Amino acid sequence: MIVKDIGFIIRRYNFRNTSLIASIYTLNFGKIVGIFKGFYTKKREFTSHLGFCSLNEFLFYPKKREIWLISQTDLICDFSFLWKDLKKNEIATICSLLVDRMMPLWEVNKDVFFLFKQTLEYLDKKDIDIVFFTFLLKFLTFSGFKPQLNRCINCEATLIGDVFFSVGKGGLLCQKCYKKVDDWQKVSSQVGRSLLYLQDSHFPLVFNLQLAESCKKEINFILKQFLSYHLDFNFLKF
Template sequence: MAYLKTPGLVLRNLNYKEADKLLTVYTLEYGKVPAVAKGVRKVKSSMRGGIQLFSHSDFVFYHGRSLDTVTQCAVIEPFPQLRSDLDRFAFAAYFAELALESVPEREANPDIFYLLLTCLHLLVTHDPELVTRLFEVRLMNVLGYAPELTNCLYCGAEVKGRMRFSLQDGGLVCTDCAPEAAKLVYISPGAAANLKALSTMDLDKCGRIRLSTALRQELAALLSQYIETQLEREFKSRAFLDSLNQV
């Protein structure tokens, strides 16, 4: 058995036995790692800070058959703001669930690690809804579900005027090809343009985007439907976010 050393983000943190924690850590070098941190709920544990939910920490794991064991943990960035603010906590929890449920265990993907890390930083300082749209778009791109936002999926013609979007096939559909498409929804030119911008812009420039209330609602609904269709599941944390927005 080997010791594994890597930076990681704590995306799941559950009490286990009398003083342990069960963790799911998204690591830079090994992807999603399930692990147990023994004795960390004791007051004197030196690892308490590093295993807090959403913390960015340096980990040393002892590699086991099903669960690794955290043997060392040193916090890099604790992100306390994401645990003390209910709204930001809810958005961060949604990021975590999306990432954890869309990838297999122990397959490294540095793009997902850095996307998570960057968007957690942005969540502290930027508009949470806008950061969430950025995270959704870029995660789907990394996973191979980048939508076609210029030409028709079927015939390749440029789509203008009233636009339709296929949730199943992932992109714009022209009027002529619409009868062939499945799970069509209408999408405004403004929404399509902003999806393009979110797909290509530098992550830390997302604060430059200005969206009307109508566009915010349209993008949130479209991306929620698209993600659930492509990943074939519903996300509990998304339902919780929606309930907060209705309060």
């Protein structure tokens, strides 16, 4: 049975000389892998260039085997600003790699689809660090690795003043508990509160937050370590 759906190209590679294979994150089927036979022979059915991160409409045939045949595609949005700004491109690349790596085939998750869509849309308009941190914190929640930021992860106490982050434990610790773990790092109360605000708030409310460069560096460092430890995912360039 042929179906129609929309999705983002999150990874793509050439197959033989004429065809293209891509990971696509769709709205109604989750991650799928599709083959576009004859893509490089300029078939009329493929009016989209299927650029990295582009949003397209697809006609395809769901099957039990891993790679599905895509028979037609039309471009909806190619987010062309990504090709003019290296930093935005890097953020979009990291987000795509994470979705491709962490999302199992055919597991529908509309939260992840709309998070990815909003991330790309806001990357062009707003503070890109806040866009990136929001994506990472929400993606961790949706994929089952939510860091605990509202209470001490050890004793559940309310967090006041300076707090401590344990990557291994997966969250913040109070002033009494941090010495019980080996991998604590001190975090300013502003960074602790900012992480929690970004985790709990939605686009575009997250942009009410103003972050100093020093806070951004601290948050980037914490999230980078967290992803490396829990997801075995490293992004060294950023």
